[in-house]
Amino acid sequence: MVWNLPGVPWLIAHKSMLQVNKPKMFTICGKDYVLWKNERGEVSALENICPHMGAKLSDGWICPNTNTIACPFHALEFDNEGRAILPNDKISKPLAKPLELFFQGDFIWTYANETPKLPIPDVLEKLSSQYRYIGSTKEVTIKAPFLDVLEINHDLNHAKGTHREVFRINSTKVDDFQDNGYYSISKIRHFRAENTLKEYLKNPSLLFTPKVLGLVLENYFPSLVVVYTDTPVGKAIQVFIIYPETETTTRTFIPIFAEKSFGILNPLLEKSTIKSTEEIIHQDGGMLETLYPRFEPKIRLENEEPVHWVRKHYYSWNDLTPLPCKGRGENSELLII
Ligand code: FES
Ligand SMILES: [Fe+2]
Known part of the structure; x- marks a missing residue:
């Protein structure tokens, strides 16, 4: 038995619970994440720890034009794939891990980046x-x-x-x-x-x-x-x-x-x-x-x-086998019964 039941689909919010361009920290299964919604209603999520020196990204701010989150410590910006925006229009490889989200209308679900065991x-x-x-x-x-x-x-x-x-x-x-x-x-x-x-x-x-x-x-x-x-x-x-x-x-x-x-x-x-x-x-x-x-x-x-x-x-959660699906994300609709 594991206390956080890896592989469960968790409902974390309705989009109306997020303010536009306002980062929101939340914790699930022992990890902190930052969640934000842009003017178009698109929602992004990254691990909350800044890969530079560990500041809380949720204490930073959203740059609306680029849909990036700026770290409050040294103002480094990250896009929703966790890549840092570098000088001269360069972009780093992913450094901050995104949290994979699944959308059902305005309801936001996540498997907390674990392999799904139950459908949404x-x-x-x-x-x-x-x-x-x-x-x-x-x-x-x-x-x-x-x-x-x-x-x-x-x-x-x-x-x-x-x-x-x-x-x-x-x-x-x-x-x-x-x-x-x-x-x-x-x-x-x-x-x-x-x-x-x-x-x-x-x-x-x-x-x-x-x-x-x-x-x-x-x-x-x-x-x-x-x-x-x-x-x-x-x-x-x-x-x-x-x-x-x-x-x-x-x-x-x-x-x-x-x-x-x-x-x-x-x-x-x-x-x-x-x-x-x-x-x-x-x-x-x-x-x-x-x-x-x-x-x-x-x-x-x-x-x-x-x-x-x-x-x-x-x-008996540990005994349940993962769902037979290719991967999270690209087949999210397959996970819905
Ligand atoms: S700690 Fe985030 S940019 Fe330095
Ligand atoms: Fe009750």
């Missing part, structure tokens, strides 16, 4: 064509290992504890769990108590959160859980994204889609939906960051099949 799921393409993307929560680093966050995302019993505040969930009934290899699906119902007036005022989207909350959860091991919720104002879809940042920290964010549009009410409803989804991350993170170190549980609860499902795949 096409669910986000389907969601983008059927529903309205309303935005994403802020990205958050949870100070917990990837496996802990992976497990809570598949833990059907934690809502009445971890999410009792605000969402007032009293009990959860699991109607179905289907295991289809690296994809699984759960159908559940949360039974909620009445919210207080103060909670409604703070989170108006609770007005559209039914007392019996029917959810379908599509699990794409290990990076995505797509949660479909039926509300009186149409379906809402939250995509729980996680990736390992370091051995002890995990990055998460949740893109959100809605079935219907409400015209001038959209900004208010969208803001409130994003805010209440950020509360879910806050509650999960708060719980995970206070856990004692991992040990073998001394008791089992009902409905833990999805947790065992992720554990099984996590611990």
Whole structure:
């Protein structure tokens, strides 16, 4: 078992999360990278360490005319293949390693430069064509290992504890769990108590959160859980994204889609939906960051099949053979199921 699961496709951002010509550092599988988007919406990524003397390229700046990144230390510029721009229009050989990216509409994926073992799921393409993307929560680093966050995302019993505040969930009934290899699906119902007036005022989207909350959860091991919720104002879809940042920290964010549009009410409803989804991350993170170190549980609860499902795949990851494809990049479409 390797903590960063080499060969997993990781979703790292939606293009709207990047500002034009503004370098952004992010860490995945223990390595720092710099990501930037130009005016044409093209996204580039390099290892963040400057090959000259090790400055953080993400502290530098983008030169819009050449789509190069300038190092903050000695202002050497690098193109998106990691080649240094030299005097007299000369270009060096690649020195800074690019991070290979795969695009699905505006969603950005990477294998963290490892050989692919699982295809990139096409669910986000389907969601983008059927529903309205309303935005994403802020990205958050949870100070917990990837496996802990992976497990809570598949833990059907934690809502009445971890999410009792605000969402007032009293009990959860699991109607179905289907295991289809690296994809699984759960159908559940949360039974909620009445919210207080103060909670409604703070989170108006609770007005559209039914007392019996029917959810379908599509699990794409290990990076995505797509949660479909039926509300009186149409379906809402939250995509729980996680990736390992370091051995002890995990990055998460949740893109959100809605079935219907409400015209001038959209900004208010969208803001409130994003805010209440950020509360879910806050509650999960708060719980995970206070856990004692991992040990073998001394008791089992009902409905833990999805947790065992992720554990099984996590611990047997090394046994999975790489995908039969010629190479990353030139065949990226072959990796999409
Ligand atoms: S350290 Fe980057 S140019 Fe010198
Ligand atoms: Fe949760």
